[in-house]
Amino acid sequence: MPAYPNDSSAEIAASLGTLEAGTAVSGVAKALLEIFTRGDIEPGTRLPPERQLASTLGVGRSAVREALAALEILGIVHVRPGSGTYLRGSASELLPQTLSWGLMLDEPKTRELIDVRGALEIYAARLAATRMSDEELASLGARVEEMRASVDTLERFVEADLQFHLELARSTDNSVLLDLLQSIRSLLRVWVDRAVQEPAEALAAIEEHAAVHAAIATRDPDAAASAMALHMNTAARRLAGALE
Missing domain, CATH: 1.10.10.10 (Winged helix-like DNA-binding domain superfamily/Winged helix DNA-binding domain)
Incomplete structure (x- = not known):
């Protein structure tokens, strides 16, 4: 925090x-x-x-x-x-909140946002594989460890998850991509906070983030995109469960 x-x-x-x-x-x-x-x-x-x-x-x-x-x-x-x-x-995070109440009541739009977020996160991981500095990579790994240490405190776990994705997006050196991801994350914030409710779900999410970090460390854009795609697929399922 x-x-x-x-x-x-x-x-x-x-x-x-x-x-x-x-x-x-x-x-x-x-x-x-x-x-x-x-x-x-x-x-x-x-x-x-x-x-x-x-x-x-x-x-x-x-x-x-x-x-x-x-x-x-x-x-x-x-x-x-x-x-x-x-x-x-x-x-840049707060501007979309003026629309959040109405948008979150519309389930189809929320599901569409989840799809868009997944695509952007995959692209961000691809860019990060070649643009992330060694210092940023180490910091990203520290976020994974924060998640491991916060399994029993969901508020801290969600915050570490948020910071992981934020740091990854920043490392792309693409301000438009960063703003888009921040905006979508803000609009999905309530559902993201509710998506992980059980320790088993948290442990699964940790391994997904660790896999993304490891893939980026190889500096292979395809491997990083693939690892993020797997994470976004299961994350989307968790978000869909929160919506339901």
């Missing part, structure tokens, strides 16, 4: 204005999303406390609490008990 050193509560609070009566939870979520997706707030920034947000927006604390809970489910913020609520991703 990444560290969250930034604290721009005053900046965020100053960006908010009082909401119109009756907007409640959806209004709070929309107001926060508008600030987050502008790109001015860095990932890891701590949000103002619930009491301050409620006062600034002119709503009850329960509305703020429910809105933050919804944003956490979608992967936009991360709540650390006893510490506060933090912005989780970058602007």
Whole structure:
């Protein structure tokens, strides 16, 4: 889990204005999303406390609490008990979230997104085989070990999985591919978080990631693409199970 050193509560609070009566939870979520997706707030920034947000927006604390809970489910913020609520991703990750609620209710589109993600991940693995540095390869292997160490803590396991794919995409030196994968991952975030629920599923996913890492280490694009294709096939089945 990444560290969250930034604290721009005053900046965020100053960006908010009082909401119109009756907007409640959806209004709070929309107001926060508008600030987050502008790109001015860095990932890891701590949000103002619930009491301050409620006062600034002119709503009850329960509305703020429910809105933050919804944003956490979608992967936009991360709540650390006893510490506060933090912005989780970058602007490129968060922009698609304004569409997430409606999209995730549409099962056919979600399944189509899963297909597109698989194709892009396979292409990313092919590029990474020849473009990933030795340092990046070592870091990718460390993510696999983090997954092994987190089998009994699914939240940490999912985070290590996310970072594995993010680091792989970054190593392609293709910003368009990276943004596309981040966007799709954001839209699928709820289902990705639910896809692995049993230790046996986690262990299978670990071996798939280890195989991808090993294939990339051979610097063979075909081998890397093949290993990722196998992973995406079983990952798609797990996601489909979460949808059902």
